[in-house]
Each structure stands twice: as structure tokens, then as C-alpha cells.
Amino acid sequence: MTVTIFPSTIRLTLLAGLFAWGPIPFAPPAAAADKPLVFDKSIGHYKDLSYDVLTDSGLTADQRQQLFGGETAHYGPLTDKQRGTKRQKLEALLSRIDTTLVSRCETDIRTWLDRHAGTVPAAYKGRDIHLLRQGAVTYFRAYEILGDRKYLEAGLARADVIKKNQWPKGHWQWGDFGEDFVRIQDGFNDWPFWIMLYAHKVSGKKTYLESARRCCDILLTIQRPTGGWPDQWTFSGRGTPHTGVRHGTSFNDGGTNAPLKMMVMMYHITGDTRYIAKLDKLGPFIAKSNLGKGRVVGWSEQYLDDGRPTRARRYEIELPYPRALTRAVGPMLIWLYLMTGDETNIDLLKKAYAWQEHIRQKELDPKQIAAWKLMADSWTRAGRPMHYRPGWPDAFLPDGTNWGRVTAFKLIPWYPVNDAMKKKYGGFIHSSTADAGAWPHKLGYLDDWAKTIRGGGQHPEASGGFSHAARNDAMCQVRRALLEHRRGGRAALRSYYSHPTRYTADQYLQARIDAARRCLDSRTVKLVSAADKQGVLTLKDPGGLVPAKTRWYGPVLSKWGTSASTSGRYGNVAWYEWQLVYDSLLARGKISADAAARGGRGLESVAMQTHLDSWDVLGEWGMAAHEVEDHFDVPLGKPVTGP
Numbered sequence: 001m002t003v004t005i006f007p008s009t010i011r012l013t014l015l016a017g018l019f020a021w022g023p024i025p026f027a028p029p030a031a032a033a034d035k036p037l038v039f040d041k042s043i044g045h046y047k048d049l050s051y052d053v054l055t056d057s058g059l060t061a062d063q064r065q066q067l068f069g070g071e072t073a074h075y076g077p078l079t080d081k082q083r084g085t086k087r088q089k090l091e092a093l094l095s096r097i098d099t100t101l102v103s104r105c106e107t108d109i110r111t112w113l114d115r116h117a118g119t120v121p122a123a124y125k126g127r128d129i130h131l132l133r134q135g136a137v138t139y140f141r142a143y144e145i146l147g148d149r150k151y152l153e154a155g156l157a158r159a160d161v162i163k164k165n166q167w168p169k170g171h172w173q174w175g176d177f178g179e180d181f182v183r184i185q186d187g188f189n190d191w192p193f194w195i196m197l198y199a200h201k202v203s204g205k206k207t208y209l210e211s212a213r214r215c216c217d218i219l220l221t222i223q224r225p226t227g228g229w230p231d232q233w234t235f236s237g238r239g240t241p242h243t244g245v246r247h248g249t250s251f252n253d254g255g256t257n258a259p260l261k262m263m264v265m266m267y268h269i270t271g272d273t274r275y276i277a278k279l280d281k282l283g284p285f286i287a288k289s290n291l292g293k294g295r296v297v298g299w300s301e302q303y304l305d306d307g308r309p310t311r312a313r314r315y316e317i318e319l320p321y322p323r324a325l326t327r328a329v330g331p332m333l334i335w336l337y338l339m340t341g342d343e344t345n346i347d348l349l350k351k352a353y354a355w356q357e358h359i360r361q362k363e364l365d366p367k368q369i370a371a372w373k374l375m376a377d378s379w380t381r382a383g384r385p386m387h388y389r390p391g392w393p394d395a396f397l398p399d400g401t402n403w404g405r406v407t408a409f410k411l412i413p414w415y416p417v418n419d420a421m422k423k424k425y426g427g428f429i430h431s432s433t434a435d436a437g438a439w440p441h442k443l444g445y446l447d448d449w450a451k452t453i454r455g456g457g458q459h460p461e462a463s464g465g466f467s468h469a470a471r472n473d474a475m476c477q478v479r480r481a482l483l484e485h486r487r488g489g490r491a492a493l494r495s496y497y498s499h500p501t502r503y504t505a506d507q508y509l510q511a512r513i514d515a516a517r518r519c520l521d522s523r524t525v526k527l528v529s530a531a532d533k534q535g536v537l538t539l540k541d542p543g544g545l546v547p548a549k550t551r552w553y554g555p556v557l558s559k560w561g562t563s564a565s566t567s568g569r570y571g572n573v574a575w576y577e578w579q580l581v582y583d584s585l586l587a588r589g590k591i592s593a594d595a596a597a598r599g600g601r602g603l604e605s606v607a608m609q610t611h612l613d614s615w616d617v618l619g620e621w622g623m624a625a626h627e628v629e630d631h632f633d634v635p636l637g638k639p640v641t642g643p
Contacts, residue, residue: 037067043369045390050357051350054483068483069476070613072496072601073514075507086509093516094587098525102584105528105535105577106146112536113142117154119541124165124173127543132158135542136195137621140202144595145582145617152202159199162192163211169235170214177241182222182233185250189215190258194622197265201625209269216266216275219259224249224305227281228256231302231312243312245302249285251328252301252316254605256282260332261603261622268628273638280637283336283345286329290348291320296400297352299324315406319395319428322359325352330478335603338494338632346485353478359403360391371450378453397425414446477604477611494632498600499614501627508593514615516587519580527573528580536574546618548574575617582617599627 231244298320
């Protein structure tokens with residue numbers, strides 16, 4: 001029998017009563033006047049997703065997830081009659097769970113964990129960095145779920161190697177460039193930070209908390225006057241060996257978002273407002289750095305300290321990028337709005353979303369959809385299966401007159417370039433004729449590419465680089481925020497991002513019922529039962545589990561459909577097995593009420609990776625490393641005080 005142990009001494013929990021905001025309200029229902037969204041079956045897309053029509057009325061669970069991301073489960077108090085009915089319902093559901101299937105999955109998970117527990121890389125470099133980081137998360141979560149101390153020890157063994165490689169200044173190494181160099185983006189410091197907090201949570205050892213604090217402290221010294229952070233830094237002032245802005249603010253690959261999250265968490269842990277003292281500057285800087293003209297709203301990926309956009313790699317130039325909105329600016333505007341209540345942040349988010357929705361709707365032209373389908377087929381034939389989603393160019397011109405793919409520091413436009421565009425933005429636009437020696441070897445417009453394919457040729461981008469259709473940035477986090485705001489303003493949005501750190505008896509009963517229902521979900525049962533599945537036993541090492549957890553829905557030929565597929569590059573159902581075991585334990589009361597709650601959604605990362613249901617077995621694991629009901633109870637703009 002599985003016995004799950006959660007010692008109260010190692011949990012860092014903040015109760016709802018500690019917050020000035022008072023009880024978290026339940027999510028309000030959708031407005032009665034909402035009309036269902038219109039889906040055009042002929043092209044396979046929604047006709048209108050603008051702010052004024054946003055609703056989830058009449059959508060299936062999969063449709064809601066695709067458009068709006070994960071859900072937050074809110075449980076209210078029960079009457080005596082309701083409580084009795086719920087208990088009967090729970091018993092009925094428990095009797096239907098396939099315990100044999102659950103037992104097999106748990107056995108497979110334990111077998112796999114035991115097989116790799118002692119295989120700990122000795123060096124923190126190369127691929128071993130990922131094995132150590134992701135393996136630590138895997139074993140810590142396994143300990144929390146299964147309660148076996150050997151999994152705690154396996155996680156701590158990996159965390160110890162990571163901690164040993166922390167530089168005395170507080171940051172972690174990047175390549176062989178030495179202590180003088182700090183790589184901020186791409187998880188080189190925030191991942192170890194969260195793992196140190198996670199190690200502290202499950203072990204209670206202060207040495208891990210001290211390690212996390214030192215990392216936060218050194219990044220605090222690098223914070224720019226804008227309130228943001230650069231991609232990288234050298235303490236000596238020497239040039240850096242990699243691309244990215246130094247004396248500036250980056251919206252690229254977590255350059256600013258990651259340290260922002262760290263500072264907010266360290267404030268919650270210590271009460272020291274030094275960590276959040278400059279974060280209120282980010283809102284004005286984001287507004288100032290908007291490159292769009294008129295109704296066009298958008299941001300470049302990097303900026304100098306004076307607010308001028310700057311370039312980094314060949315495909316990161318001084319133009320507005322949709323992914324800058326979805327993975328950086330959009331989340332930050334949501335976070336800042338929730339922390340400050342400043343309506344200018346949500347208003348700017350609405351304007352940015354409105355422009356992106358305009359692009360999406362313009363690309364719904366049936367002729368263009370047909371052209372893109374031809375190109376998607378071309379990519380597939382070239383060994384790069386793609387699923388086209390309209391409205392996702394690499395970048396667009398500031399006045400919105402054209403957009404397309406960026407490479408070689410120039411934009412490959414989707415539409416013909418007129419004289420006005422050439423005069424205004426000629427330095428940013430590739431010509432429509434072949435550029436000798438340049439990649440791609442043939443440049444052109446959508447119609448030209450479609451004609452080439454119809455004539456038996458191959459789309460010129462089919463064999464290299466990023467593509468319009470391959471973009472994995474997701475608008476669902478922004479769209480979810482706007483949906484909740486439309487429903488009930490800031491209070492509704494705050495409710496969505498909040499969740500208890502511990503359940504009442506009534507809440508726990510309802511959580512157990514929902515977990516039992518998930519155990520009976522037909523897709524979950526089908527996938528974990530499939531003979532040809534790629535389950536946990538097929539993963540080569542613990543480093544493969546966390547990346548395997550992507551979104552649980554979407555077209556199979558996209559990263560969105562990863563977990564719905566049992567084959568191919570992204571096919572893996574390991575996390576379905578973990579979810580089934582976790583839900584079975586919770587349904588049977590083997591996961592404690594406190595452990596099941598885990599706190600609010602927090603400052604979520606890139607939507608396509610972690611914008612998950614609040615009950616997800618992994619969830620936003622970094623934010624759960626220190627459990628807070630409302631991560632946005634942060635006094636931005638207030639005088640600096642000590643802990």
C-alpha cells in the first residue's frame with residue numbers, strides 16, 4: 001500500500017488570512033448575454049476572437065483549453081445535504097476506477113525511478129546540466145507524490161551537484177566563460193534558483209534557501225534602470241562571447257521575466273522589499289518601448305537602456321515580434337496589473353491583443369489558408385511536419401502594412417512590397433527576387449511560394465530554420481487573462497490566478513471527486529492503456545520527463561498535440577501515467593489536503609509550456625516551491641523596507 005508522507009515541518013505555507021486582500025472570490029459565471037463563438041468549419045478557425053466577443057460558452061473542454069489554457073478549480077463550502085451527496089458520489093466513482101491499470105502505472109513509474117536514482121552526473125556541464133536540473137525536479141515531485149524518502153535523496157543528490165557549481169558571487173556557470181560572465185536568459189540561473197527552493201521545501205535545509213538567495217542578490221545588482229534585465233552581463237565590462245543585449249532590457253527567452261519571478265518569490269519568502277523596489281518601473285518602460293504606430297502595438301525582443309530597440313541574432317531585429325507579446329510582455333502586463341491595479345497595463349494588453357487578432361483575421365482568407373496548407377504539406381514532405389495557425393508571423397512592420405518571416409536580419413514579407421513600404425522600411429525588408437548567396441535562396445510572397453509548390457517545387461523554407469507555421473508561442477495566456485477581465489475585471493482575473501495553500505474539509509472532498517473523475521477520463525485511460533504508447537519506461541533518463549510535459553491538446557502535427565500522440569518526435573504519454581497515479585492517490589485520500597492545494601498559479605511561464613490546469617500533477621512547479629495563495633500580493637512602488 002502506498003503511504004504518502006508530508007511532514008508539516010518542511011512545508012512553507014502562507015495562509016489566506018495573512019493577506020490584506022481577504023478571501024479569494026469564486027470565479028464569476030460568464031455573462032448571460034454571451035453568444036457562442038463562431039467556428040468556420042470550411043477553414044477550421046474561429047471567425048472572431050476579439051475582446052468584445054470572448055467567451056467560453058458552449059465550448060468543449062478541449063476547445064476551452066486550446067483557446068484559454070488551463071482552468072483553476074475553485075471549491076466552495078457545502079451544506080450537510082450536499083456533503084452527504086458528494087461522499088456518495090465519491091464512493092461511486094472510486095468503485096469504477098481501474099485499479100489494475102493504476103497499479104501498473106505506479107509500478108512502471110517506481111521501476112523507472114529506481115532504475116535511474118543512483119545515476120547522478122558528476123559534472124554540471126553540457127547535456128548533464130539538463131539531466132541534473134530536470135532529474136532533480138522529477139525526483140522531488142516523486143517524493144511529494146509517493147512519499148518514498150529514496151526519491152528525496154535522489155533529488156537532493158542532483159541538487160547538491162548543482163549547488164556545488166554555483167559561483168561565489170551567486171550565479172551559475174555558462175559554458176567555459178568563467179565567473180565574470182552571467183547568462184540570464186535561457187534558464188541558466190532561474191532553473192537552479194527554483195531547484196534550490198524546491199530542495200529547501202522538501203528537505204528543510206537552509207543551505208538551499210541561502211543558495212537561492214545569493215543568486216537573487218547577484219541578479220538584483222544587474223537590474224537595469226528600466227526595472228528589467230539584460231540577456232547577459234560581465235562584471236569586468238569586457239565584451240560577451242554570446243549574442244544578446246548587456247546594457248539594456250530583454251524580452252527574449254526569459255531575460256526579464258525570469259528574474260522578475262525570482263524577485264517576487266524572494267520577497268514572499270523574506271519580506272524584504274529590496275527585491276521588488278524597481279519592478280514598478282517595468283510598466284512605464286513597456287508602454288514606452290511599444291514600436292507600433294496607430295492601432296499597431298508590438299515590441300522588439302531587446303532594447304538598450306535608453307529605450308531604443310536593438311538586434312541580437314539573425315532573426316531578432318528591431319521590429320515588433322508576436323512572441324515578444326506572448327512569452328514576455330503579455331505575461332508581465334498581466335502580472336503588473338494584478339500587483340498594482342494600474343489599468344494602463346490591462347488597456348495596453350487589450351490593444352496589443354486587438355492588433356494580433358486583426359492579423360489573424362486577415363489571414364483567414366480562404367485563398368491564403370489554401371496556400372498555407374500547400375506549404376505545410378511541403379514542410380511535411382521535407383521531414384518537418386507542421387500545422388499552420390494563422391496570425392503568427394515572425395515579425396511585422398511598425399505600421400502594420402506587412403509581416404512575415406525574419407532571417408539574415410531582414411523580413412521576408414508575406415505580401416507584395418509597395419514603394420511606400422520600401423521608402424519607409426527598405427532596410428528591414430528582403431527583396432522579392434533571389435539574393436545571391438543569401439539564405440533562403442529564393443525569397444518571395446505567399447502566392448509565389450504556392451505557385452512553386454503547385455508546379456511540383458518545394459517551399460524554400462521547408463528544409464531550414466524557423467517557420468511561420470512552426471511558431472510554438474501561444475496566445476492562450478493573454479486570451480485567458482482578457483476573458484477573465486471581461487467577465488469581472490481585476491477581481492475575476494485575480495481569482496483565476498489564486499488558489500488555496502491548504503484545503504478545508506469541504507474543498508478536499510470536492511478535489512477528491514474531481515480527481516476520481518479524471519481517473520475515468522476516456523482519453524487518459526486509452527493512452528495509458530495503449531500497447532504502442534511511449535510511456536515512462538521508454539524515457540532514457542530522468543532528464544526526459546519534464547520536457548515531455550507539454551500541452552495535452554491540439555493538432556497532432558504540432559507541439560500542441562504532443563501528449564495526444566503516442567508516436568513521432570513528440571509522442572509521449574509518460575505524464576498521463578503520472579497524472580493517473582497522482583489522481584488515484586488523491587481520490588483515495590492518500591495525498592493530504594495541504595499537499596493537494598499547493599497554492600496559486602503564480603507568475604506563470606511561457607503559456608505553451610506551463611499554463612496548465614491548477615490540478616496538474618506538475619503544474620508551475622517553480623511557484624509551488626514556496627506556496628503562496630496569492631503571488632500578486634506585492635507592494636510595488638512602496639518604500640524599501642527590510643524583512
